[in-house]
Amino acid sequence: MDYERIKEKLSILADAAKYDVSCSSSGSKRKNTTKGLGDSSGMGICHSYTEDGRCVSLLKILLTNHCIFDCAYCVTRKSNDIKRAAFKVQEVVDLTINFYRRNYIEGLFLSSGIFKDADYTMERLIQVAKKLRLEENFNGYIHLKSIPGASDELMREAGLYADRLSVNIEIPTKSGLKLLAPDKKHEDFIKPMEKVKNEIIQYKQESKLIRSTPKYAPAGQSTQMIVGASGESDRDIMYSATFFYKKYNMKRVYYSGYVPVTNDSRLPAMGSQVPLLRENRLYQTDWLLRFYEFDVRELLNEDNLNLDLEVDPKLSWALRNRHLFPVDINRVEKRLLLRVPGIGLKSVNKILHARKFRKLNWEHLKNIGIAMNRAKYFITCDSRDFEVKEPSSEYLKNVILGTSSGKFRKDISSQLSLF
Template identity: 80%
Template sequence: MNFDRIKEKLEILADAAKYDVSCSSSGSNRKNTKNGLGDSSGMGICHSYTEDGRCVSLLKILLTNHCIFDCAYCVTRRSNDIKRAAFKVQEVVDLTINFYRRNYIEGLFLSSGIFKDADYTMERLIKVAKKLREEENFNGYIHLKSIPGASDELMREAGLYADRLSVNIEVPTVSGLKLLAPEKKHEDFIKPMEKVKNEIIQFKQEKKFIKSTPKYAPAGQSTQMIVGATGESDRDIMYSANYYYQQYNMKRVYYSGYVPISSDPRLPTITSQVPMLRENRLYQTDWLLRFYGFDIRELLNNHHPNLDLDIDPKLSWALRNQHLFPVNINTADKMMLARVPGLGMRSVYKILQARKYRKLNWEHLKAIGVALNRAKYFIICDSRLWEKKDWTANQIKSKIIKTSSSKFRKDYSTQLNLFDHAS
């Protein structure tokens, strides 16, 4: 094995994979010192979080950055003048096993540019996973990217070896895809999603009667959208996300801010990537849809097509619906409590349990961990220390922003003081 060439490939194909956020990756540069165990500074190593909150390290690479398509937003598009590389199947298998044995990683996230055609590329991705499972007896986590347009037969086989499958929808709307990736067809993205959804449903049904039924993509499927490459509103983006959650049983939809990589006239003329705050607001909206019982039409609609960057989407909704507030913290049902700004689901459950034994006042709520700087404008409790005033939505918004800004400055100042003392 030519180690210098393998290292060069790893540098190129790990860097190209960084634009895919659908494995919940985050950076780290913790190094191995004093003969410790593991090292997170290696190229291509990212971090993902399991359902129970555990952080796992993954080798995140492309099989190749060669691609037959010329999508305007993609760094690996065929017209881009970049250094190209491709791993052999066995090279990826060896890298994964060697990294795993050194305790660098606990799994593999493997994507690829499309070379020759969709099925040829998907076959090679599957070969990697199959070799790891059957020849190396590897039981770590494997996430394979589904190649748009891959056959149903290959998608079924992929799910037998991978823990999670995902196909990136890339652009949120069909019109946006036609503009920036005219060589691709929207139905090519949908086809593998539909197959994976149906196979997961079939596995669950067969498992009820045949315990030995082979697992199929036990971690489900996910997708990713590029935010800011076209002119979609937040409403367009989140309505698309909601559709994929409902129609294809997605585990997660990820939102990736567009990173300017070319001067293509079809792309927005911005000098930096889409503000992280917009991504954050989209993820917050996603969370409200999945865990807080909100309907997408409540948060975004024709009258409110974009999210407020100054405040979170739950607070924005509450300010637009002041006629529903204040709610009595001691009598309101779970779903209404979940809609109160400053109340997370953990606090909601604590309130429901605590009020079985006594009526709650402001001190109780503070002890529970309620963010009273926001919640106090929307609730009443067993206390008269604070009563809702007849403030307008703009006044409440201004007060909350001012309080939040003051808290940030205070926390930042405290950190600086601690740093001064430490140094």
């Protein structure tokens, strides 16, 4: 192995792959039953964290950064003057295996620029996965990118070796896509998604009857949207996300704050700040939809096109719906308990268990670990002291902001001081 040459390729092709934020390695069911290498039946593991605080779970690289497309937001676009490189199939296999054996990674996330055409590229990606599974007896996690426009036959084959497939929608609105990625068609993204969805449904049905049915993409599919590149609203983003969750049974939708990679009049200028706080609020909203039984229309609608940057979306919703509060922590049903600001999923479960034994008071709640600075205005418990004095929502919001701290607070106040 020519380590120096591989190292150079690695630097180029890891650098180009890093804007894909998905690094999840959970949700698969691939057991190491053959005394081979690897097991991805449990939860995901982050083996390291980059200096920007993101999890490193998979070896995330492009097969090549040669690309025939010219999407404005993408660092790998045809017209960009950068160093190009390409891995050989065997090189990716060797890197994956040697990293995995040292417990650096959970598996491989392989994407690629599109060279020649969609099918040719997809075929190469599949070759890597196939080699890992069949020749190396590798049971670790494999995430392959579905190349927009790839044929149904190839998507079928990809799912037989990969744990997860994903195709990034990138731009949440059709008009934005037309402006920024004129070579790509909306249908090209949808087609592989549709195929993968149908294959997964079929696998689930068949495997009920025949247990030996070969696994098909057991960790499902995911997609990603760039935030802040095409002037879209939070409502646009979250309504698209909801559409993909429902229509294509997505396991995850990722939101990626746009990092300027080029000077293009259609896009935010180089050096403009990555919208990290906005991205964070979108993820919080995503969680509310998936785990807290919220409907997207409660959080974002005609009157609320964008999320409040100052407070989290649950608190923001609660401040708009004061008539539902306060709730009695010892009696309230789970559905509403989930909606109390400052009480997360784990605390909800602890409260539901604990209140079977005795009436809970402030002391209990504090020990259980709920965020009292937010929660106390929305609940009552086994105590005569209440914080519920009917102040206006605006006043309450300021009190909560005044008694808490947030890492993005500096950024917001500088934005607000403009007015």
